[in-house]
Amino acid sequence: MGKVTLRNLAAHKIRLVLTAVSVILGVAFVAGTLIFTDSMNKQFDELFSRVGVNVAVDVRAEKIVDGDDDGMAAQPVPESLLATLRGVEGVKNPTGNVNGYAAVVGKDGKVIGTPQNGPPQLGVNWTGGESYDLASGRAPQGPGEVVVDQRTAEKGDLSVGDTVRVLTQGPPQRMRIVGLADAGNLMGATLTAFDTPTAQRLMLRPGYFSDIEMASSGPSQAELRDRVAKVLPDGLEAVTGEKLREEAKSDIAAMMNFFRTFLLVFALISIFVGAFIIFNTFSMLVAQRTRELALLRAVGAARAQVTRAVIGEAVAVGIVGSTLGLLVGAGLATMLQSQVGDAGDGGLTFTVTPVIWSYVVGVVVTVVSAYFPARRAAKIPPVAAMRDDVALPQRSMRIRVALGSLLTLVGAALIGVGLTADGGNAVVPVGAGAFAVFIGVAMLAPVISVPVLRVLGAPAARLLGSPGRLARQNALRNPRRTAATAAALMIGLALITTVNVLGATMRASVDDQIDSQFGADYLVSSQGAAGVAAGVERKVKAVPGVASASTVYQGDAKIAGKKAPYVSGDAAVIAKAAKLKIVSGGTAIGPAGIMVDEDSAKKNGWKVGSAVPVTFTDGKTERLTVAGVFAKSDLIGSRLVSQQAYLRHTVNPTVDAILVDAAADNPASRSALQTALSDHPDLEVLDQAALKEDVRKEVDGFVTFLTILLVMSVIIAAVGVVNTLALSVIERTREIGLLRAIGISRRQLRRMIRLESIMIALFGAVLGVTIGVAFGAALQNALADKGLGVLAVPYGTIGVYLVVAAVIGVLAALWPAWRAGRMDVLKAIATE
Template sequence: MARVTLRNLAAHKIRLVLTAVAVILGVAFVAGTLVFTDTMNKRFDDLFDRVGQNVAVDVRSVKVVDSGGPDDSARPPLRESVLATVKNVPGVKDPVGTVDGYAALVGKNGKVVGTGQNGPPQLGTNWTGDGIARLASGRAPAAPGEVVVDKASAKKAGYAIGDGVTVLVKSGPQRATLVGTADIGDMMGATLVAFDTTTAQRLLLKPGYYSEIRMGSTGPDEATLRDRVAKALPSGTEAVTGAKLRDENKSAIASIMSFFRTFLLVFALISIFVGAFIIFNTFSMLVAQRTRELALLRAIGAARAQVTRAVIGEAVAVGFVGSTLGLLAGIGLAELLQSTTGSGGSLTFTATPVIWSYAVGIVVTVVSAYFPARRAAKVPPVAAMRDDVALPQRSMRIRLGVGSLLTLAGAALMGLGLFGHVSNPAVPVGAGAFAVFLGVALLAPVISKPVVRVLGWPFARLLRTPGRLARQNALRNPRRTAATASALMIGLALITAVNVLGSSMRSSVESQVDKQFGADYVIEPTGGGGLSPELVAKVKKTDGVTAAGAVYAGNGKVSGKRVAYSAGDTAEMLSGTRAKVVAGSAALPRDGMLVDEDTAKHNAWSVGSSVPMLFPDGRTETLKIAGIYAKNDFLGPRVISEGAYLAHTANPSVEVIIVTAHKADAATKHALEQSLSARPDVKVQDQAGLKADARKQVDGFVTFLTILLVMSVIIAAVGVINTLALSVIERTREIGLLRAIGISRRQLRRMIRAESVVIAVFGAVLGIGIGVAFGAALQHALRKEGLNVLSIPVGTLVTYLVVAAVIGVLAALWPAWRAGRMDVLKAISTE
């Protein structure tokens, strides 16, 4: 039977190559993701090993309140006196205080190097001669007005050693001289600006303070030295070994890369799931076309198990070849991902991508081919003596029952995840979506008959005979039509759901801006450093401005749980956000707090309630509820006074500045922009600008997800080509008879193109319908998170229908050309 398997592979090369394309694309996605994330993990591991190679002990403040992210921004800074203390501990070698903060380099073109809020970090630090940076050229900064910049950023900005440069920090632009460049390894486009220690403290942190203190050892092991240092430290500080510091840094990056890997693998698995439909369809058709051949094998003594193994052997071969080519394509994809992230260097190869590539490719192919193989084994030997033999088909009743059950169960699981109280809603939602797709795919043959009749009607009217034949061909084998359409359905369903969700996000944000944005302008940073409180005074002096208030953001702990709050000029905040106080007073004393209705109800608070809040500096302050306001997405759930925030924050940072003007016109906006012209990392926005910015962010998110899902649509298009090509071969004699009775080549090609369009549009109709339902369910589940407007992008969905029709036309080009070139006499004589 091995020879039979090899002969069949050689006899159906083109058909199996098309099938392998589905495997190649899916495996490439998996392999590329794994190779890229392995490379990034290895690169960051090497970086942190390099950073901490001489660190035996690290001293830092205790993190009382988590910032909600992987960084250490929630740790209060250390006083310089701590450095003097650790210098006297026996065994300590070369202790040094480090200062970390935000510093952005402005290029000669006046633009900030880097890509703003969503781009790579813009790091400011003090030069210590150790850590991330190594001097590449020039010298270290030794006085105020001198800086070292990483060599990649210096090149992007157009600077050479000795040039005057502009550096943006939270307090404003700083002029300095570039005295050296640094090698910081591969940090995926991050920029680094290093000052002397005194200047770094003044500009990035606070005079007389360090972010942390690192030291080596003169002999004691890390654990022993850590214990010695810990005994000498004041309360509120801690000492950790260098090994723990390195592990923490690696763990933080590993968690980010793990999320990124999982995120991409989800889309890879969607592509593979779509490919499974194509593989199943292809092997089903191949088995159907070889019914007589299989019957002959049974007649000459082949057992059922041998026939099954022969077909499975073909699947293994296709899976192996597809996995191999997919792995190679995945390496290219990893290179592409690396280049788009601004990262260079060679890729890291481990056994993991290889193992998973072959496991996924071969297993999916074999599983998809298993049922056609079982069906092939059931062909009776007597069938070899008949001309009209066909494979037995199961009753549609079983499909109808199982499909209905899966669809209902999937909908129930999705409802549980979206509306129920479960610890991890992603699991039931994902399982439910998978069940719904399987259920609808099983129901598709039943659905296809009435829908295809409707979709094929225009072709029957316009194209007459070719159109009627196309509709009948699509109806002839509803299982085949459904399997081909289901592959396209899955991709378009997910794309539609993403677009419905994106459109709802845009509409919800615009609605929130209209209802809750009462200020004339908002000033916010485009980088990650925040704004200095002193900038508020400058804004107030701008012509046309009547009032300006700072808004801060912070975290604290209430009843042991981390909570977020806003702080600032309460009057300006309430006015600028159109917040409505429903109980108590809007006047907020130094020890007061405002909360929204949901927060008050959840905690059983009322006006006058006392709430102990633990701040990041380790101190607890009891705040009294002064007022309760209606839910406001701009304010958030809590507001505390500016005085309370500043009392517990060593390095205050303004998130946004709310501005009210005499007249909100172009002249006032221009005056504000001129007043802030020295800050290219700051933008001024009015209501229209806020909406446009929100639309841009949502559109970018939707586009990114759509691009990832397009892979599944490409695989589905390959499936349409494969199905039509095999269908043409299957109907060779029929096509010859049609040509013999007078149908022209042009009419024949029209028939096949029309059939392809009907199948593609049927898949699109199913997908868009399911996608709208998924998107509406997600929007409903996220209403409390601010997604309170359901918006269905009808124009976009119509475009998708047109695109599906175009896919149908393009997919039919080769099969139609092949059918048109058939020799009539040979086709008629084909058995």
């Protein structure tokens, strides 16, 4: 039977190559994701191996708020502690570090790097340690000198001796570059180094460090840590250098694991779609080889042998597809690296993991998809070899309809349960529910296809005559095959439509929130991590035409024992700017007050006058009095803390935004503000329209990214349409010969096949967009209380997808139609 398998592979090369394409694309996504994340993990390991390599113990502020890794918000370490640490036995070279935000402005007037949602812009004090080496120039020695990393200098066209603007939390600084640092691959981050006094003044406060690190002159890290801990004041802790590096690595590992899982989800979607194509292809191959397989049974082949022969073909397709998919995956990983800028400059890292998973996924999916057609082949009776009109038996649709209906209902229920769950608990039921719905609809598709295809094919049948009528009849002839082909396209377009409905809903909801909740004329905000620089508020107030300007802060604290974000500032101004609806109390919160929304008040049993314990990042706890309760606000969140309380407990206050009211809201006012802030290229002046546009850009970028990832599944589905049509043409060789014999022209024949392809593609698209809109509406309904209050369906985009589906049908039919048109009429008629 091994020879039979090899002969069949050689006899059906084109058909199996098309099937292998589905495997290649799916495996490529898996392999590319694994190779990319392995490569990035190796680069991060190399980066962290250079940082703090000789640090035995590090002294830092205790983390009061879980997850607070922002050194600018944490309690600083006093410089005077250095003398104490030098007196601890075993401590060697204690060195204070200053870490914060610092960005360099290039010669083009733009901030170097991508601060918003991108790699950090690091500001440090130059310590002369082993973390960074000087590539040229010298170390900074005064308040007007700075060192930048080589990559930042290249991006900004800067060199030693140039004067640059440096942005920090304070006013912009004019400084001279005195050296370039070889910092290795900072994964897209930028590095700016000052002398220690300057770094303290600009990024922290004079006389303080972010942390103090030290080496050991003999004791183990754990022993030295215990010795150091005994001399530390309250609020500070000592950790080993090993733990410090592990914390940094674990944070990165968690991020990369999430990214890997995120990409693998889309890879699995592509493989899921490919499974439909493989199943369809092997089902058609088995149907076309009924007599051949029956003859094998007649000459003595057992059922198991026939099954193994078909499975053997699947294994061969899986191995070839997995091998090529692994190679394509390496190219995909290279492309992904090119999209992450400097972070992808370290080259690819190849491990055994992508290889193993590529073959496991490719071969297993192919074999599983081919298993049921193989079993069907084994059931062909030997007597079938003696008949010309033998056909594989078809099961009744009743079981299929019942099971499909059950799966669809169960899937919908699981999605509903998942969407009402909290946090990560939603992922498994939603994913399982979506999978069940897709399988259920795919099982119901043969029944659905009959009425839908009659409607879709009616215009062609009426307007295009015989080719149109024949195309509709061909699409309806085998509903199972048509449904299996269309199901692959359905899945891809369903997910793309869901993403687009969700994106349109997010845009519409944000527009509604801004219209109903944003009452200020302008918002001055920063693209950088450090927020709006100190002194900007004074500049804004000095602009002619500005009636008022008020700062808004953001922070994290433990409120009633749980970590919670909050905003702070002038409560009356923020309430007016956010159009808060006061339910009880008022905005006069004083130096020790807090305002909360209705949900928080109800959940915690708070009312006006209640005392709320709040633990700030400096470790101190203060009981704030509830001064007012307001209706839900998506713009400011659930808590508004007294500005005085925020400033009392924050070492380095960070202005999140400035609310501006102008005497006259017109383009001249905004232009005047932009001119006044020209020294701060990291700041934006936004009115209502610009704020909406900013949000739309972020949403559109996210939707586009997801859509691109899902396009792979649509490409696989298109390959499936090509494969089905090509096999269908071969299956109908004699029929096509007869059509040509009775007078149908080559042009009409090609038109018939193109129309059939378009109908199949449109059927899949109609199913897909219908399910996608339903999924999107379900998501919006479940998340209505979390900011998605307005359902929006992008009808124009959906229309474009239907047109694209029709184009896919035309393109998919080109080769099968060309092949059908070239058939020799007499040979076609003589085909058995």
